[in-house]
Amino acid sequence: MDFGYTAEQETFRQDVRAFIAENVNQSLLDEMESGEEGGRGPEYRALVKKVADLGWIGISWPKEYGGQSGSRLDQYIVEEEFMRLGIGVGGAGSGAPAILAAGTEEQKEQFIPGMIRGEVIFALGFTEPQAGADLAGLQCRAVRDGDDFVINGQKMYTSAAHYATHIYMMCRTDPDAPRHRGISIFLIPMDTPGITVRPLWTIQSDPPAPPGTTYGMARTNETFFENVRVPASCMLGEENTGWYVGAMGLNLDRVGASRYLISVRRDEDIVNWVKENDFGGHSPAEDPAVRDKLAELWTEAQVCRLMTMRSMSLVERGGTFTYEGSAEKVWAPEHGVHTTEAISQMLGPYAQLLNGSEEAVEDGLFAHNLMGSFQSGINHGSVQIMRDQMARRGLGMPRG
Amino acid sequence: MAKDVVCGKEINEDQARAETSQTMHGASEVDPTQGTRIFHNGSWMYFCGLDCRTKFLASPDSFSS
């Protein structure tokens, strides 16, 4: 058991922090907050390019595709430092692990170096109006026509669709096969004719949430596919194995800093806030109930961190997950909710003030977080689905 | 014109489908206030918004199109 970082890793973390101190400024954060171009405007793109030039994106990905063939833990350090400012940089959650595992040589060369430079951005097209938690019930059809496939259907919550270059989507390719065995994954350019994006504004859109808010995104989308014709070479992995390719990719993508940091940053924020602030002379930091709760939440947050470290340790050892990934995905989002709701009771009426209001605490961060924290227990597999998986795959419980 | 089978409202399909702008990388973008749709049994059905579409999806058979 080793709970510490090596001297090299500590030095690397200092390097990343120094880079952030020098390169992340208020105008970048303002650009991200404005939501223009999905928060990925020119300043963001310039930052990504600089980080990529340093070799800090996709560190654990193979050298031949632009990575460093390095340690997943180093990549995690980059992700963690940037994620603390609400900036998704580093490689996690990108869809790359599935492409590296199941893609053809051409696909890896086509996508991975571009993903590292920030030139290829995937929207995820999994969920449909009738298939959310029960993803295997998806109905979007891809029908073979010679060397092509023709796609009809729609995808929900394609959050990156308005700034993505491509969509990474699951379609039904064999309607007669058992549900899980008739699905394939396609990697499709967004400018393919027949793709239509309808904006969906979230409950975080008005007023916009301050940067760093858990699920503070103002916009997601639904995306329609109407006779979208793509060559068969867009398929990722073998035909009708998409369910398994996607599940594996999701599991690997889930590992990393973002899931955990999204759920624990408010713990740091509230402790640091109550230490330095008061309401008209009354300091919540002196209230015994507040103190007890903060200590409880801090401890829960440590468990979030340790669950992430356990997953990272497993990945670094090349092991496979039984229930550890699902456990992380139950604990962290629920913890985020505990903290956010407790904060609202610590701040009382101040916790209702939104971004832009007079008297708002931290630009309404905690108030906006109330609308987003539960969201991380819903998407990419709800906490209920995760508990099902823990019980069935991890503990061997029989199906109902 | 199409009809929202849940609330009965008339939906202008052309407006619901009309490209009002493009995404950063070239997909067609529509005006969300003009209604939404779903690909159902091989054809597109139109709705005034997510509320009606959600009701429809909960029990498609109870709404005659």
Add this chain to the structure above:
Amino acid sequence: MDILPSEEEQMLKNGAREFLEAEISTAMVREMELDGLGYPPALWKQMADLGWLGLALPEAYGGQELPLTYLGLVLEEVGRVMAPVPLHSTSVAALTIASDGTEQQKQDMLPAVCSGDMILTWAVYERDPRLIPEAMKLQATADGDGWVLNGTKMFVDNSVVAQRCLVATRTSPKSDANEGISLFIVDPNGTGVSQTALVTLAKDKQSRLDFKDARIERAALIGEVDQGWPIVERMLDRATALLCCQMVGATRKDAEMAIEYAKNRVAFGRPIGSFQSVQHLLADMILHVDGGMMLTYEALWKMDQGLPASVEVSQAKSFCNEKCESVVRHSQVVHGGIGFMMEFDLHLWFRRVTAWTMRLGTTYDHRARIAAALLDVPGKVRLGMPLPTAV
């Protein structure tokens, strides 16, 4: 950073499990509840031969000088089978002798501990059960070259079989220089000490120790006069983290029994483990045991590195107190009425885990300590990084 057990750690843990599961049955656990000594001496000797009694003690005194995490792994297995042996109390006291005792004290005690010939314990609790210097009232009065002890210690483990007990006493009122606490080595069965057995939830051997003019010599002092509190604190931190290991081991076994039961028990025509309400309960039980385990080993690891670990210890204990309790209660719930029956073994674990949540710091005590570290020292906190320290 690799928080999973290494191959060597896993081997030690597997070895301990194999031995303990072969040697210790619930029948023995029940027998020892009624036994005057509370432990089987032959088994204790076997554990000495395996090297477990000196696992984390210095090689120079017959130990193996392995990290505390290793001792923690053995205690986790001890907890798993509820082994009725005085390993926790002996290790806690022996580790304090090893870190803070005099050369003579080490020579007198540590080899005897390693060979299984000396059982130890510690006495800090008094009637005010807070583990803080203010609660230390037992008076040690200087008398010639030694001291005379008067007062009461509570909840002392295994004192009936211990040859030596480390006793926290008050030698002076608190001053700016120190807390006025001194730590002594006392024979709990010697003159001037009387023991009264307590009847406990875990049916273990705990006593009240009443000291009446109990005389001790100069050589019995650990550290300096009046300056014993930091030594006591370190002893309590180690004791707490090691108790968490036992809790985690016992709780995981308890959860595993619920998992097995849920797979096999049929209701409404199917195994109750196929019901999602039961499945989610079981999933939470594993989340909670895992969380307690990781917090515990991080605390032990930090101690092994010589890093500050009191916040980590408090995190582990406050979490284990609440979550282990919840797990063993849920296990009772999954088992239904049968778990309420004396002849069914499940309650053996329930009783012990529950009792351990009450010892070495309540949830509130430990959270107060965490809150003080988070809130009362200036500077920003960041999870996963050392907390600001007072200058």
